Amino acid sequence: MRRIKVPSPCKINLHLSVGERRADGYHDLESIFQALDFGDTLSLELAGQDGVCELFPGSPLLRAVPPGENIVCRAVSLFRRRTGFDRGIRAGLEKRVPLGGGLGGGSSNAAAALGALNILAGTALPPAELRDMALSLGSDVPFFLAGGTAWVSGRGERIFPLESLPPWPVVLVNPGFPSPTAEAFRRLDSRRGGASRGPGGRPGREALTGALSAGPGDWPFWNDFFPALAEGPGEEAAAYRRIISALRDAGAVFTGLSGAGSTCFGIFTDGGDAEKAAHFLLNHRIFVYVTFFLARSAFRVLEC
Ligand code: C5P
DSSP states (O other), X not given: OXXXXXXXXXXXXXXXXXXXXXXXXXXXXXXXXXXXXXXXXXXEEEOSSTTOEEEEESSGGGTTSOGGGSHHHHHHHHHHHHHOXXXXXXXXXXXOSOTTSSSOXXXXXXXXXHHXXXXXXXXXXXXXXXXXXXXXXXXXXXHHTTOSEEEEEETTTEEEEEOOOOOOEEEEEEOSSOOOHHHHHHHHHHHHTTOOOXXXXXXXXXXXXXXXXXXXXXXXXXXXXXXXXXXXXSHHHHHHHHHHHHHHHTTOSEEEEOTTSSOEXXXXXXXXXXXXXXXXXXXXXXXXXXXXXXXXXXXXXXXX
């Protein structure tokens, strides 16, 4: 096999609770991740000079990122170091997921690259080794090796797959500005002013995952980043509040913020209502997209 093409779906966080800042600078999380039927497409080809990864971005979205720094090339370099694989790689990335939008686009690209390389290089690495490589590329990358619905804790490395949910329609609304992850964590810390944040009094894993079987209208989930980013003065905070209330007005039964921002989402019980809502919202926003929950599946190959 010389060429492989794989999907690279994005995710939303149905729930995201952030613990205290740890000694290593990361924060412990408790989150429900949900993969979506929307994302980028990655192709890898055995071509070019040995040891080199050339990236051909199929979208102007990627122009700002130097190809060598793109997470796909970083995944290729890490895979080479761990396995000794040395063939030249030409990567093509059709980018659709907004950058810095909390949808895990880059993390998904990294996981797709590791999975695709494992096939292309014929290495057949076991899942534990892929997970270890994934985590060193980013906290959200391990989730994308399997996707679906999962309870995720620790820094992002502890993943407990959950039963698939129905393919609920989701409207994604990006406000047109990114939310850099490290900066969002800093804002959350400074808002808390060093106050300890344990699970104290808040529902834990059992109660939260148990609530998934209720309809989205009854979900008790929250995202700790939302108050940190959307409360208070400033244009960006106001934009978040406007989007959430527009989604509610348009009939969303559950609304939320994904990751550390900036994309908001609304869940609808009817696909037609979601389409109508997106149509209405599109008049006012830069990026609005209707998609569906995506179930966990075996590693998918679109083309060889
Ligand atoms: O792991 P990743 O590179 O995606 O993280 C980006 C930044 O987000 C980290 O440098 C850290 O500041 C913050 N982060 C965190 N706790 C996490 C995940 C990310 O503080 N669980």
